[in-house]
Amino acid sequence: MRxxxxxxxxxxxxxxxxxxxxxxxxxxVACGYRDRAGTWRQLEAFPAHINRIKAARAKRENA
Structure with missing residues (x-):
């Protein structure tokens, strides 16, 4: 992330x-995406995909 x-x-x-x-x-392993050239890149503007963040929050709440 920047x-x-x-x-x-x-x-x-x-x-x-x-x-x-x-x-x-x-x-x-950090979240990422494929750019137009098909190269795998890590997310830069966000800590993770929102669904992963929600899943992590749910896991913490249920622990």
Whole structure:
């Protein structure tokens, strides 16, 4: 991420505890996307896909 805030860094760290339903990245691997050339790139503007963040929050609440 570009110049992440402390909240974004914490959100990203916590989201790594669950797999991403959007990009299919496993636990402990950051979310990403394929660009127009087909190259895999990590997300830069967001800590993780929103569905992964929601899944991580749900996991924390149920723990």
């Amino acid at each position: 110049n992440p805030s402390l909240d974004q860094m914490q959100e990203r760290t916590q989201s790594l505890a669950v797999p991403c339903p959007d990009c299919s990245q496993p636990v402990n």
